[in-house]
Amino acid sequence: MQQPDRALLADAPGTTLYESFAPAIFAYLLKQTASREDAEDLLLEVFLAALERGNLAHIDEAKQGGWLWGVARHKAADYFRQRRRFPHVDLGLVTETASDAEGTEPEQMLMQQEEFAQLADAIKRLPTQQQDVIHLRFGHDLSYDEMATILHKRAGALRMLLSRALRALRGKYQRTEQ
Amino acid sequence: MSEAQFPPQPSDEQTRQLPPVNASEEAEVLGDLRRLYQPLLGRNVRSLQRVRARLAEQEARASNKADALQSPHATEWHGHPKEKFMRSIVPHSEPGGAWRRGITTLAAVVVLVFLVGSMIAVFTLVRSGKNGPSTTGSSITNKPTPSPSTPPPALGTTVYTSPVSGDDFYAFAWSPDGKRVASSTRSQVQIWDATTGKHPLTYMPNGQGGSVLTLSWSPDGTKLAVGAVSSDGLEIIDPTTGKLIRVFNQSVASQEQGPGLSAAVSFNGGAGVAATAWSPNGKLMATAFFGSAYGNKVVIWNPATGAVVSSLSGQNGMISSVAWSADGAYVAATGYSGTVQVWNVSTRKVIFTKTAQAGGSVAWSPSGLQIVFASDANTFQVWDVPTQKLITNYLAPSNAALGWSPDGRAIAVASGTDVILWNAVTGKLMYTYTKTGNNVRSLAWSPDGKYIVSGGNNEAGNNYARVWVAAPLP
Numbered sequence: 230m231q232q233p234d235r236a237l238l239a240d241a242p243g244t245t246l247y248e249s250f251a252p253a254i255f256a257y258l259l260k261q262t263a264s265r266e267d268a269e270d271l272l273l274e275v276f277l278a279a280l281e282r283g284n285l286a287h288i289d290e291a292k293q294g295g296w297l298w299g300v301a302r303h304k305a306a307d308y309f310r311q312r313r314r315f316p317h318v319d320l321g322l323v324t325e326t327a328s329d330a331e332g333t334e335p336e337q338m339l340m341q342q343e344e345f346a347q348l349a350d351a352i353k354r355l356p357t358q359q360q361d362v363i364h365l366r367f368g369h370d371l372s373y374d375e376m377a378t379i380l381h382k383r384a385g386a387l388r389m390l391l392s393r394a395l396r397a398l399r400g401k402y403q404r405t406e407q
Numbered sequence: 408m409s410e411a412q413f414p415p416q417p418s419d420e421q422t423r424q425l426p427p428v429n430a431s432e433e434a435e436v437l438g439d440l441r442r443l444y445q446p447l448l449g450r451n452v453r454s455l456q457r458v459r460a461r462l463a464e465q466e467a468r469a470s471n472k473a474d475a476l477q478s479p480h481a482t483e484w485h486g487h488p489k490e491k492f493m494r495s496i497v498p499h500s501e502p503g504g505a506w507r508r509g510i511t512t513l514a515a516v517v518v519l520v521f522l523v524g525s526m527i528a529v530f531t532l533v534r535s536g537k538n539g540p541s542t543t544g545s546s547i548t549n550k551p552t553p554s555p556s557t558p559p560p561a562l563g564t565t566v567y568t569s570p571v572s573g574d575d576f577y578a579f580a581w582s583p584d585g586k587r588v589a590s591s592t593r594s595q596v597q598i599w600d601a602t603t604g605k606h607p608l609t610y611m612p613n614g615q616g617g618s619v620l621t622l623s624w625s626p627d628g629t630k631l632a633v634g635a636v637s638s639d640g641l642e643i644i645d646p647t648t649g650k651l652i653r654v655f656n657q658s659v660a661s662q663e664q665g666p667g668l669s670a671a672v673s674f675n676g677g678a679g680v681a682a683t684a685w686s687p688n689g690k691l692m693a694t695a696f697f698g699s700a701y702g703n704k705v706v707i708w709n710p711a712t713g714a715v716v717s718s719l720s721g722q723n724g725m726i727s728s729v730a731w732s733a734d735g736a737y738v739a740a741t742g743y744s745g746t747v748q749v750w751n752v753s754t755r756k757v758i759f760t761k762t763a764q765a766g767g768s769v770a771w772s773p774s775g776l777q778i779v780f781a782s783d784a785n786t787f788q789v790w791d792v793p794t795q796k797l798i799t800n801y802l803a804p805s806n807a808a809l810g811w812s813p814d815g816r817a818i819a820v821a822s823g824t825d826v827i828l829w830n831a832v833t834g835k836l837m838y839t840y841t842k843t844g845n846n847v848r849s850l851a852w853s854p855d856g857k858y859i860v861s862g863g864n865n866e867a868g869n870n871y872a873r874v875w876v877a878a879p880l881p
Contacts, residue, residue, distance in 0.1 A: 247462070248793050251455055265454060272458045273465075280466055345443040348436075367444035369451055399436050 246279060250294055253375035254301045256365055260379070261305040271304045298378060351401040359394035362387055449832040452798070456815060460774035463734070560876045563840055566602050566858070569872035576862025576872050579851035580622035580631070582646065588851075588860050589631055589646065590872055591619035596633055598646050601853065601860070602874055610649045613638040621682045626689040630710070634680030634694070641680045641694050643710060655694065655713055682729045682740070691716060691752075693738050695726035705729055705740050707752060719750040721757045727807070728768040732776055737792065739769045739778050747780045749792050759792045767807045772831065773815045779831070781805035787820055789831055799834035803827055808849050813856040817880050821847035826861050828880060837880045843873055852877065 254275060258268040278300045288296075352363060358380070365376045373384035380387065560566060574592035581588055581601065589598045596610040596619050612619055612635035621634035624646070631646040640656030679697035686692065692710045695703075703726060705719040724744030731738055741747040741763045749759035763769070764781035771778055772789075777798060782788045784805055789798040801820070808821035817828045817837055826840040826847055844863020851860050859877040864870040 245793060247459055251458065252451075255451065255455055255458070259451070259454075265450070269454050269458050272454075273461050276458070276462050277465055280462070345439060348439050348443055363440065364444075367440050368447040370448060395436055398440075 246293060246297070247276060249290070250297050251276070252369060253371055253378060254297060256369040256371060256375075257301060257379045258305060262308055267308065271301070271308060274304055275300045294378075348398070351398050354401065355394055355397060359390055359397070362390045363394055366391060445833055449830070452832050453816075456772070456775050460815075463774060562838055562876055562878065562880065564876045565842055565873050566876060567604055567874040569599075569604055572870040572872075573868060575846075575864055575870055576849045577618065577620050578622045579849050579860045579862065579872070580624045581851050581853050581860070582624050583626055583628040583854055585854045587646065588872075588874070589622050589624065590860070590862070591622055591633070592870075593618040595619070596622065596631075596644075598631070598649075601858070608646075608649050610644055612642055617679075621680060623683050623685045623692075625685050625710070626687060632683050632685060632692065632710070634683045636679040636681075636697055638679050641683055641692070653710070653713060655692070655708060655710070681742075682726050684729045684731055684738075685710070686731050687733055687735045691735075693719075693729045693731060693740075695722075695729055695740065695742070697725065703742065703744075705738060705750070707738070717752065717755055719752070719755055719757075721748050721750070721760070722746070724765075727766045730769050730771050730778075732771045732792075733773055734776075737771075737776065739771060739780075739792075741767050741769045741780055747778070749778065759790070759795065761788075761790065764805055764807065767805060768809050770809055770811045770818075772811055773813050775815070777831075779809060779811060779818050781807065781809070781820075787818070787829075789818070789834075799830075799832060801827075801829045801834045801836075806846065806848055808847065808861075810850055810852045810859070812852055812877070812880075813854060817877075819850055819852065819859055819877070821850055821861065823847070824863065826850055826859065828877065838877075840875055840877075842875070844871060 251272060255268060255272050258271045258275075259265065262268045262271065275297060279297060282296075352360060355363070361380060362376060365371045365379065371379075373387050376382075376387050377384045382390075569590075572592060574594055576590055576592060578591045579588060586601055587598055588601045589596060591597075594611075594616045596612065597607050598610070599605065599607040610633065611617075612633055617638060618636040619633055620636060621632075623632040623634075625631070629645070630652060631644050633642045633644055635642070638654075640654045642651055643653045643655070644651050681695045681697045683692060683694040690709065690711070691707055694706050694708065696706070702718075702720060703722040703724060705722075705726065706715060707717040707719065708715045719738060719740070722740060722742050722744055723746075724742050726740050726742035728742070729738060729740045736752060737749050737758070738752055739747060739749045739759075743765045745763060745765045747759075747761050747763035747767075747769050748757050750756065751758050759778075761780075762782055764783050767781040769778055769780040776792045777789055778792060779787060779789045782800070786800055786802055787805060787809065788800045790796065791798055801818070803820065803822040806821035806823065810819045811817075811831065812819065812828075816831060818831050819826055819828050824841065824843070824845050824847065826843055827836065828838040828840075829836050840859070840861070843861045845865045847861055847863040849862045853859070857876065857878045858874050860872055860874045862870060862872045
């Protein structure tokens, strides 16, 4: 019953590489590629690279994360090179501006729920950064630290952003309801 | 709110203390946001599960040649690995990927044309064979198989109803190839063709018959484990002949505990089996014996040799259900003490404990490490075991039978007179099958996820097993 390379998928509770890093990396890839299929493929490639590397489990968690994130960013860059979509654009910039492109999928989904149409509409009118934080927090269930890696901001700043977004939503949402 | 009021990184505490916060308003917005995003979150969780399943496949394949993969690149973990290393594992990131996809599409079209063509050819051949004198008549005049143009039967269509049985159906187990179903009652085991009931084979446990609460088919399909309440142990039979191959008995199981066998409070002369499950690779069996004399343990043993490998303790009452995780590393069990527990099989340690409906069932997700169980008589819950997080729940009365669909999307639960299918991620209702009977107490998915067999009774005490279409789900 001993599985080889268990650390990758099913080691002690809460400590698998996949459990620890896949949700945030997937959110990042989905944001970058604007395609669920492509994001899944790239995520698989990131962890296959980890599998290929073999002994990733033996280095500390910060370094594991650094390595995985390095591979993920590399994959995203490759993806864009191949697509010739954002030629010569610094990835940091892509992160900041891609939300319009990636927004289609979540937004379509959100708008399908008529019950919350007003709320979805209110979210759309928030500043982009606040929208990003809401998408990542509620659509991907990410922690502030995970979001910080994706959005290149400090966790504390993201807390503020979310707090501000919630406050704004409460105002807009209730005004439209009345 | 002015920014100057706050330090650059306020803690969660401080965020919560922001004035002027109306807690109920905030809770309302948060709740609405969660509900609004739940479908999207569900899709994202499913994406993660899909990738994990694909990864597990690749991992299994790769583990065979793990040594060969110890490449010199393995030391380059810091920063960006070499381009060459990336390319070796990322075929589609090479330049020219679009061109190659074009070729692939072209090839797919050619194959499709060929397939359709050959189907037409075969169809014509069959028809001409029927009309003319035929030397290959036996193969041609076989009962008609559904032609590709016939739409599959709709979700919820009952494809087979068993003859009436005076006894409740206690357990069902589908053969791994999906062709046969084993069913059990308080008197016997029957094995029959899954969608027609044909070629029934009867097995009497303990040589004389008895209540069979649990059935488990070996992953290679060559053996069936039969756990009867009044027996001398777990019986392993050949499902093609109904012949007994081996009995794993309680005296072996209790070896580890020393005294206790003499104190065995047997149900009907024997000690019997309450729950059993074959490990995914077929090399181990997890069995819970009937009666606290055996310490309410789950015994892990080797079904090829009969040797006890390990035993898992922690349950304080009789066990009603055991299940292996898909990777074979963990075993979950629940029972009459009202808890569900998960053990790491190699360390024998309990890594997960939650309150559960007494005497219920537990099942694992087919890929990944989530379990579903009834947390009380009216609630089913899905938990992620490694993170100890509640994923979702579903409110319905529980009859203590449930099953996770092979594709991982749906969970089927026996609830009152119905079998309810609900989404494993969102907890939303997908379908309700109402034709099983008054009291559904057993069900099982076919390995391909297309059918469910469920059993129920009516007031007259008549029981029927029904096989019905459980796909495609919305």
